[in-house]
Amino acid sequence: MKTPVRKLQAGPSPEPVSVERLVIIGFMGAGKSTVGPMLAARLGWTFVDLDHETAEQAGAPVDEIIRRRGLEDFRRLESEVGREVLRRTRVVVAVGGGWPAEPGHMELLAGGTLSVWLLVSAGTALARIAGSVTPRPLLEVADPLATAESLLARRRKHYERGDIRIDTEHRTPDQVVGDILESLAPRGAHGKREETA
Ligand code: S3P
Numbered sequence: 376m377k378t379p380v381r382k383l384q385a386g387p388s389p390e391p392v393s394v395e396r397l398v399i400i401g402f403m404g405a406g407k408s409t410v411g412p413m414l415a416a417r418l419g420w421t422f423v424d425l426d427h428e429t430a431e432q433a434g435a436p437v438d439e440i441i442r443r444r445g446l447e448d449f450r451r452l453e454s455e456v457g458r459e460v461l462r463r464t465r466v467v468v469a470v471g472g473g474w475p476a477e478p479g480h481m482e483l484l485a486g487g488t489l490s491v492w493l494l495v496s497a498g499t500a501l502a503r504i505a506g507s508v509t510p511r512p513l514l515e516v517a518d519p520l521a522t523a524e525s526l527l528a529r530r531r532k533h534y535e536r537g538d539i540r541i542d543t544e545h546r547t548p549d550q551v552v553g554d555i556l557e558s559l560a561p562r563g564a565h566g567k568r569e570e571t572a
Contacts, residue, residue, distance in 0.1 A: 404500030
């Protein structure tokens with residue numbers, strides 16, 4: 376089944392570009408790995424979690440790579456695997472929270488890729504992470520809130536380059552998926568919603 380997703384246009388412009396992959400960006404705890412598979416299922420696409428792919432290719436979980444080999448090594452691996460994953464089509468890709476802030480990464484999301492920024496506050500992110508089984512070594516520090524706030528502040532300008540932004544604060548994963556699908560409905564050059572065929 377062909378899924379009619381077309382790239383949103385910022386203003387009056389030629390024909391929208393066909394979207395063949397969605398990339399979910401945002402801070403740790405934004406819900407990328409929860410919402411991603413649900414969105415992929417709704418589109419009939421495949422879900423890819425970049426952390427999982429990186430771990431698989433490295434033969435070790437992400438937290439272990441960061442602790443044993445260092446953050447720099449992890450970033451290099453994540454970047455290599457990311458470039459390969461972003462060549463796939465009909466995929467929803469969740470990238471790790473640090474991926475968009477690395478040089479050249481957001482530039483990879485051109486053409487047929489639509490990026491979705493899931494917004495979350497540092498406080499909500501930490502609350503969600505507290506209930507998660509995935510370790511986040513970057514936040515295992517004396518003052519996680521201050522660290523999360525400062526990381527978020529530094530990364531914001533990169534996240535802001537996402538094509539669409541969806542607030543996840545006080546929203547359930549189901550509601551977030553609904554909000555994303557609504558934003559994906561093609562809009563005409565003047566921002567008027569069109570019916571999909
Ligand atoms: C990181 C986010 C993590 C993971 C790693 C580093 C970051 O992914 O890639 O622990 O730098 O923000 P999630 O955003 O899926 O938690």
